[in-house]
Structure formats: C-alpha cells, structure tokens
Amino acid sequence: MAAISLRGIEKRYGDVVIVKGLDLEIKDGEFVVLVGPSGCGKSTTLRMIAGLETISAGELCIDGQRVNDVAPGDRDLAMVFQSYALYPHMSVRENIAFGLVVRKVKKAEINQRVDDAAEMLKLSGLLHRKPKDLSGGQRQRVAMARAVVRRPRAFLFDEPLSNLDAKLRMEVRAEIAALRRRFSTTTVYVTHDQVEAMTLADRVVVLNDGVAQQVGTPLEVYRRPANRFVATFLGTPTMNVVDKALLKVAVPGNALHVGVRPHDVQARKETAGALVAMRVEHIERLGQESFVFGRVGEERFGAVVDEDALGVLEHGSEVGLFSRADRLSFFNDKGLRIDA
Amino acid sequence: MNRVVVVGLLLCALVLAARARAGDDGAEDAAARPEIVLWHAYRADEAAVIEEIVAGINASETAFQVKVLAVPYDAYLDKIGAAIPRGRGPDLFIAAHDPIGDWAEAKTIQPIDDVVDAQTASSLVPGLLPAVVYRGHVYGLPLAFKSVALWRNPRRVPQAPATLDELMRVAVEQTNAAEGRYGFVYENRDVYYHAPLLFGLGGRLFDGEGRPALDDPNNVASIEKAQAINAAKVVPQEVSGTLLLSLFNEDKAAMIVTGPWSRGEIAAGVPFEVSALPDVVDAAGVRRPMKPLLTVEALFLSGRLVDPARRALAVRVARLLSDEARSVLRLKKARQPVALEKAWDSVGDDDDGRVQRGFRAQLDRSVPTPNSPAMKALWSPFNLALGESIGQGTPPSVTLAQAQAKVKGEMAVVEHSTEATGEGGFVVVVGALLLLLLGWTALAVRKFGGAAALLSGIRKNGIAYAYVAPALTATLVLVLFPFAVGVGMGFFRHTWGTYTFVGMENFVSILAGADSTFFRTLGVTVLWTASNIVLHVSIGVLLALILSQARLRFRGVYRVLFVIPWAMPSYITALIWKGMFHPEFGAVNALLGIQGFSWMNSFWSAFAANLVTNTWLGFPFMMVTALGGLTSIPKDLYEAAALDGAGPLKRFTSITLPLLRPTLAPAIVLGTVWTFNMFNVIYLVSGGAPGGKTDILVTEAFRWAFERGQGGAFGTAAAYSTLIFLMLLSYNVAAARVTRGIEGSK
C-alpha cells in the first residue's frame, strides 16, 4: 500500500508536450480514476507511474520516495493492460505465477497464492489452459489475477474493460469494486467510461490535452464541474450549456454561460415561470425515464420529462423547462466555473 | 542478456581455441625434426600410395618428417596461389605441368635445374622434359605422365584400328541408335579431347612467335573432321566425361577416348584394352598420328623455399618420391604411368601391363600441353567455337575466326600497359578507399549533429548499441577490408603477382568494350535474377500455405522431404539436373516426349535448364522462411476477414501477403543478391552454353579472374565485381525508397 504523488509531471516527445505539468497526490488506499477523451495522455500518465515511460520533467514519489529512475519491476506496482498482455505461450497458472517466479517466491507459496487468486477471480477450472483458449472476460480476469497475486503496493489499470461487452463490463466492474474493498490497495485506473469513473472512484481526475482539468470526488466533479470541458465531458446526456441571455435566471458576476444537466431540468407543459421554452425535436424513452431534446438558441438542450404525469408529448410540442437554482453552474468567458 | 551471450561466446571460443592448441601439439616435435610439407591433389589409389610412401619415408628417415596434405583438386591451384606467396604453403607439391608459366612468372615455384641434372634427365622416359622447361629452366621433377588414348571393348573391337578411317568403319558398324549404342564416343566439344584430331591434321595453337593461332586453316580442317564424325552419329550428342564412362560401362560404347584417370570408374568385369590413337590422313593425303595433349605430373619446389638446408631436405624428399622403388610402387599400386624409365621394366604382360603399355605408346605420339601463360586464355574461346560448330553446325572457319578475335581482344584488355607502380600503389589505393569510407562515416556523423551529439546519443542508447555492436563489428571487420581490397584491385592490372595502377582503364574497357558483352550479360543477369525470385517465392509460398494447413496429413513428412534440395550438396544435384537435360539420355526429354532436343543449343532452352535447376535448389529456402512467417499470423484474422465477406484470394492478398512481408522481405532482398551472384548453377549446368550466352556477370568475372590474363586478370574481374556491387547497391537503395514511399502513403 502506498501513497503516490505526481509533482509537475511532464512528458515530451521531441517538441510535442503530451502531459503538461501534472500535480496529483494519491493517498494510501485511494482509488483514483483518470478520465478524459482519447489521446489526452491518460495512458501516458499511467505508464509514467508504472515506469514504462520515462518522465521528461517533474517528480514521481511513491511513499515519499522519488522513483523517477526506478525500474518498473522495482516499483512494486501491478498493471492490468488494456490488451491484457497475457503471455501466449504460458498456461493461465504460469501467467499468474510469472511475477512471483521472477521474484523467487517459494514454490509452495506461489501455488497457494495462485490458487487463492484464481479462486477469487473464478479461474480455478481454467488454470491449465492457454490464453488463446479463453473467452475475453476470462482473459481479463487472468490479467487481474496476475496483478492481484503479486500483492503490489498499487494497482494500475489501463481501460481494462474496454474490450468487454456491456453486461460483462458490469460484472467485472463489480469484481474490481469487490477487490478494492477486500484489499483497499491504492489504485490508479484509466478509463474514458464515466460510469466506471463514477462508480469506482474515490477521486476522479479529468484530463484534457495533458492538463488536469479537475480533481475531485465523483459527485464534486459531477455536480460542480470546474469548467465547461469537465461539465460537458462527464454525464449522459451531456450537460446543457447555453448563453446566459437565453435563460431567465440570475447570473453571478461575470458569468457568460449557464450549464445544467438534463437530469436536473424538468420539462412541463406550461411555460410560465420557466427558464426558457423549447420546441420538442426528439424524445428518448429509456423506460425508467424519458428525455426530450430541442434547441435553445443554437444549442441542443435536454430535459427529463415525466410522461406519466404529463401525458404523451409529441414532436413539435412546446414545453417549459424548470430547474432548481442550486443545480445551475455558471462559466465565465474563459469557461471557468463561477460560484454564485 | 548480453552477459549470457558473451559467456556463451567465450565458451565457444575457449573450446575451439583448446582444440586448435591440441592440433598444434605436433609443432614441438617438428622443431626438433624439421617438417617438410608436401601437398598433392591426388585421390583414391594415387593418394593412398603417396600416403604409404610418405609413411615409409617418415619411418626410415630420422633427420626430418614429411607432412602430406591431400587438397581437393578444385581447390588446389587456388590454394597454392593464395598460400605460397604468404609463406603459408608447402615446401614442395605435386601438380600437372601446365601452369608452370604462370607460377614461374609469379615466383610461386623455383627453377630446379640443379635437381634435374643430366643424369636425372636421362633416367626419364623420353619426351617428358620439354613439358617442365620454361624459359630455359627446368621447374619440375616429372613423376608421371598422362594423356588420353583409345580405349576399346575388345569383345566389340578386337583389333585396335590403325587409321581414323578404319576406326570410323568399325564405329559405324558398332553404332545402333535404336539400342542407344555408339561406336566411337569422345567429348567432341572439348578442345582437350579434340586435340588429337587437331594435331593429327597439322593444326596448332600458337604461331611461331607464341601468339595464338586459333584460325589456322588446319584447325578449321580438324573441326570439319570432327563435324563429319559427329554427322556419322557414331557419337551421341553432348558427351560429357560422365556420360562417356557410363556408356562404356553399360557396353553401349565400343570405343572411347579417355585417360588413365578413368580406370577407377570402369565397373568391375567390363573388359577394355588401351592403345594409341590411330593415324589420320588429311585432305592432301598426308598421314600423321593423332596426337593428344600430354600432361606431366611433376614435383615443384615452392618459390619461397630459400633456406639452403631446408631446400636440401625438400630435394631429398623429391628424390625419394621419384626413386625406382617408389616409382614401381606408384606404377603398380596407383597404376600411374610413371616418369622413371627404369620402372617400366617391371611392367608385365598381364591385363594391367597391356593397359600401361597402351598409354606408354601414346606418349610417343603426343604433344606436351604448352606451359606458357597464354595457354589458359585459349581454352574457353576455343571450346565455345568447337561447341558451336559441333552443336549448331556453324562452319568452323567462322567460329574459329570469332574465337581468335575474342582471344586477341581479351589479351588486349589485359596487356594494356601503363607505367608500373607496383605494390606500393596498391596499398595507396586501398588506403584511399578506406579513407573514403572513413570520410563517409565522418559525414554521416556530422549529419547526425556532430561527434558530441553522436556521443551523447550513444550514451543515451547505450544498451541498443551494445546489442548491435557484436554482430555489426564482426560482419564489418571481415567484410570491410576484403571489400576495400576487392574494389581497389579494380584500378590495377595484375600480371603474375604484381599490380600496376591503371586508373579507370578496367572500367572503361568493360563499359566501352566494342562487343558490349557487359551489357548483354547484365541483361541476362537481370532476367535470371527476376525469374528465379518470382519462381522461388511463388512456389515457396504456395507450398508453405499448403503445408500450414492443420488438417493436412503427413505434413511433417512433406516438410522434411522438401528441404532435401537445400540440404544436399548442390554440386552433385546440379550435375544430375544437367544429366536430366541431356538430349538423348535425359529424363526431361523422355518425359516431354521430345527425343533429341538439345537444351544447350539455344539461349532460351539453356536458360530454362539453368532456371529449373536453380528453382529446384532454391524454393526450399523460401518455403521454410514463409512457413516461419505464417506462424505469426493469428488465425482469427482470417475468420474476421471471412466474416467480412472476403474470398480466399482476397484473404490471401489482404492478410497473408502483408503479414508475411516482414519475414519474407529479408529473404527476398537477400535472395535477389544471392541469385544475382549465383555462380554454381550457371557454371555447372549450362557452363555458359551456347557460346557464353547464358553467362551472368559473376561467371564472367570468374572467367576473367581464372581463365584469362597473365596469372589472372584480377583487375578486370575486380572491376566487374565493383560494378556488380554498385548495381546491387543502387537497386536496393531504390527498392528501399519505393517501399518507404508506399508505406508513407498508406
């Protein structure tokens, strides 16, 4: 178990700066998720922590010790790769045991630990198989078992679930959460899936273009996005952000734009007292809830609608949009959050 | 990792070094008793007898030891030429006399007039001494003599014919084409075997001043005679030494022309008699004996053997080897026609004795092979002329005129004299080339941003360089120096061990040569390379694809079967293929049902024969490489493509080929280079036939180095090699550009 701190971490390839001065203190036992759009530098950051990528500038410390120049194997971290990277010529057992064999752990102990890890990840019956004879989910679990069995100071995950179908993804997500509870090992987890970010994280780091946009608990990041990027990046459907002039709302200071999540906007038939009125262009009925979409100004705008209460809406109906004032976010001309 | 490799290498080195030491143990012993080194190229009985004789000498002599080494004949002259000038050669060696001129000029051997004194000379069978005399000095101590004679199967030809006409009458009687039987078989496309007719009809190789005289009218007449014999069909087409003997062994050749060396190949129980070749009557009615070329096998003292004491020992060994008892031993056991007259007293009247006397009789009717250096230049053009006249029926006056012109032209190329700069100049040019290489490296370093940047780059990528260094250094060290010397030689003219700086002359004479041989040969080479690579790769990949199917039965067996052509020494298999292309006895014609079609008579068919042989030899390598490459292609890619609706062809072109590329590319690139420089198949199968048309650049370079000039036209050969190198280099640079371009645009 370990605390990991990143101080002004940078990654350059020649003249291109991929990660631009990242600061992050990961507490012992904390589960931190790095999210961000593709190519923003998530994997690069994770790989710098792992030691697979050299650090161009800044300092990386694990438990207060500078590890910039420590070899990956000596950092005592375990990583689960997006591709799983299972050794194709080794059986599942050998795959899981490899890290222990390398570290010259005693045979009996290796067997014990491999069996434990396999049982935990429901791989006990598959230990003699080769990776090519496993399903995607099983391979994924082997990759996790390989990390778990080492009892490392921290786990690093790089989009471990991105190759799985939706249902499996949920199962494995639950497994990761369970693992997490069981070991409470420090974990850095890269994903671009917000559900994973929201459900797993103690803290979320939103990255864009090599810069941390916001660091906070899932709820903080969700409720109080630090800027327009974070606001629109997280949450489905995405947050509505429109010019302040379009809404009938009191705006603090120099705010220019107002953001509100569709979940926090109710569409009603009456328009009186509404933030704004909108013509329905599209309705999404998800069963549990329904969304209506239209345009406010030029921007697409979404809201929840309770059709049970309201009766069926049609395309072209005029609706009024209502929201609680504390659910509104305001952004200045630089896109930064302004608090009321 | 490198530690393990280094340790492994050290171990290997240690083992080898230890073994090398062990081999040297005898050296101390030798210091006490000087060791006289004797080389020979004998094999079978002759080698055994030499060994026996030397063992006897070693057992009885206390002052010295003789160390004998049998060198394969094909490597012999080359080895002597490389070893003696560097002091690594033998003290004395046994060889045929014909290179005496070259050796004497290059001081590979020394005059031994003192050894072959009047007494020794008079003890020899008459007629041998002229063969070992060059420019008034005796250079060799004759041990034995060899020439062809007439062999007949006494059941078919009881009496040796006295004239060629009589011989032809018998031969026609004994010929039966339907049964594949022939009356008089000799290698009628080879000057060596044609020589009896040539000299019998008054022909000559050189004029009175020692200049080549291939177009002598009597030479023309002799080839016309050979054409007549050929037209009588008593001799099969395209006779080779191997065909001749197998016909004789199968009782399908009544009379053959060959020498004592063939005795080992005569099958047990096949009766034969040997007698001198008959007389021949020319158009003017003059009757002369048919005189074959005579080869004298003699002992030579190394030109480097100067220490008088040591030389005296070597001379003693020479005397022992040629004394009466040992001559008799060689005559009886090795069945050598020996040079010592007295030894012949022991020849009895048995079968063996009759054969020996047959060869002895032929000696009196023979012409010593001229030992002048110019002789070497005649063989190949004369053979081409002979081959064309016999094969295609071209009038000999035409072919011989061409041959004469060719010899003159080649001599002009090698004889262009400029002022001599000697060995010093050679060192200068090689040095300059190495400097050039260094300069180029320096430029590359500057391009890299200077030495400092390079150094820091090296430090930063230390491991990478450490990994690459051993392989690269080893390869470059062993290649760079020979390469620089090879290129450097192109600017020199070589005559008997001395090099004269001639600037670009060699290149000019190649590129601007009147007959444009170079460009024609280049065209053939390119065609040769391209067609080979296409065939090797397509056959190799096809077989690999088939063999990588899991469901295929016996695929392990097939895989191993198909590497046999690669595994078996190509010398023998190439010759078997040559045999298979024989017009009358070859399997290819029998299979195709085209009896009598001569593959070597036209460029295209001879080229095809070479191509088929080389494809047979070359596809396994590509197959094995492709098999390895196929393993890196995941199967699911095919499934994915199949689901995408890609047909087998599409799957092959869009998955197999691109993914096979990383493994096949090096094989193809290097295969191209190797095929471009493929020497063996061309040399063994077509031998350049017809008329040198299927020669490629390397065989041409080889001919310059070893068949022409005074002690080898190494300058011209090196210039050829440099041109070959430049072409391959630019081809590969261009190919790399193109592939990079394709990859870039993707």
Added chain:
Amino acid sequence: MKSPSDDVAGDPGHHPLLGLLSHAVLMMTAVIVLYPVLWVVRMALSPTQSFASGLSPIPSEVTLQNFRDVIGHHDVAGTWVFGHQLWNSLVIALATAVTGVALATSAAYAFSRFRFPGARLGMSALLVTQMFPATMMMIPLYILLDKLGLLDSQFGLVIVYATTSIPFSTWMLKGYFDTIPIDLEEAARMDGASTSRIFFSIILPLARPAIAITALFSFMTAWNEFILAAKLMNTETSYTLPVVLQGYVGAKSTSWGHFAAGAILVSLPVMALFFALQKHLVGGLTAGSVKG
C-alpha cells in the same frame, strides 16, 4: 500433436476439394524433389564409381560399400579421418549456428525494440556486406585471416561463417520480433522481470519459428561450405565434410559412388535438424496474447 488451433493459414470454410488439390500438388512436388535425389541414392548404392544415367533411378545392384569406404576412411597411421572430419563439421556448424543466432538475435532485438540513431544505417550495412561477389573477396579475406592468425583454425572458419549468416538472420529476426506485441514485454517488466529474463522467458519462446529458421540457415551456411574451408585448413584431419566431398572430384574423373554416399551422409544431419526444428514452425504463437 495436431490441435485445430495450430492451423495457421488455413482458411475457414475448408473445402474437401482443396484437400485433394493440396495433396495432388504435394505429391507432384515430392516426385520432382525426389527424382534427382534418387539418382544420388542409386549412385551411392551402386558398386561402381561412375555417374549413373538413363531413365530409371532404381539401382540394379545394391551394396553399402561406398558408405563403408567413406565412413571408414583411416589414414596410414590409423587415425579415423572421417570421424575427425565429421566432428569438425559438427563443431564448426553448431558453433556457427550458436554464434550467428546469438549475435543476430541480440542485434535484431535492438533494431526491433529500440529507436536509436543509426539503426537504419546498421540494417543497411548488414545487407550491403552481401553484395560484393564472394570470389573477389577470397584472396583479401585469406590475407586478413592470415594477419589475424586465424588460418587453419576452426575459430577462423566459425567467425567467417557466422558473419556470412548474420545479415539474413538479423533481418529475419527483426521482422519477426516486430510482430510480437510490446505489451508482453511491458507486462513482464511490471512483473519485475529483468531484461535477460524477458528475453529468455518471453521473446525467445515467441520467436521460436524465426529462431528455428535462422539456426537452420546458419548451420547450413557452415555445414555446406567448402571453398573457404579447403583453402584455409592445412591438415586432413581439420577438413570439414564438404571438403572431403570435394576431394572425390578429380581433375578429369570423379568417384561418383563415394561422392554420392558422402552427399547423402552430409545431408542427413541437416534433415534431422530440420525435422527437429520443424515443430517450431507451427503456429499462431502470439495468438491470444492481446485483444478480447
């Protein structure tokens, strides 16, 4: 031995006709491959030393005398010359294979995995060394080896052979290494494996096919070479087998029976080696390592 998954290039949706066709092609190739070889066998088994010709390669008389002569070659002192020569050939070819493959593997690994200045140049340099016709390099090479004191030494031969085989081996291995996902190495590094550990436990097993091919190639380079060996070696017991074979060829005559028997003996170890190596040529080694 045969599992459905070692099907490499096999297309899904196999047609039974394809199987028949495959066998037809293979049989035909086998006949073409074997026909000339049968002649060699015939010559080796026949009691005479003449070159066989004709149409049927079936020997009329069979004897093992040629093999006995070749194998049983002793010199007057009673030394088993053939044994020495076989041993030389084996030592030299194996040492060449080990040295060549080791050097090539390490170089190829660097060329494949590290980006460093001069990498492209280095690869080209290896290729360029193959382009100058060997005939013209012989004399300078002889001089060089003489200066290095490596004449008449097995070590000298091994070095020369290894350097001859290195260019192809390096190119081949580099191409193959490129197909091995780098993730695997990174995973191993995370597992704490050292560079050598990664190389021996991960890369080598996965590059088996390429290693098998390069080992075979290097072995063959040394095993079949005779021109240089004949030139450099100065005692009969230090000859290699191909030199012995060459020795059966004389100026105007050849002991074909001995030559053929020798040729068969020389090619047997290669075939055995290939038989041993060929199981490594089955495939899809990297399958299953990546993707879900």
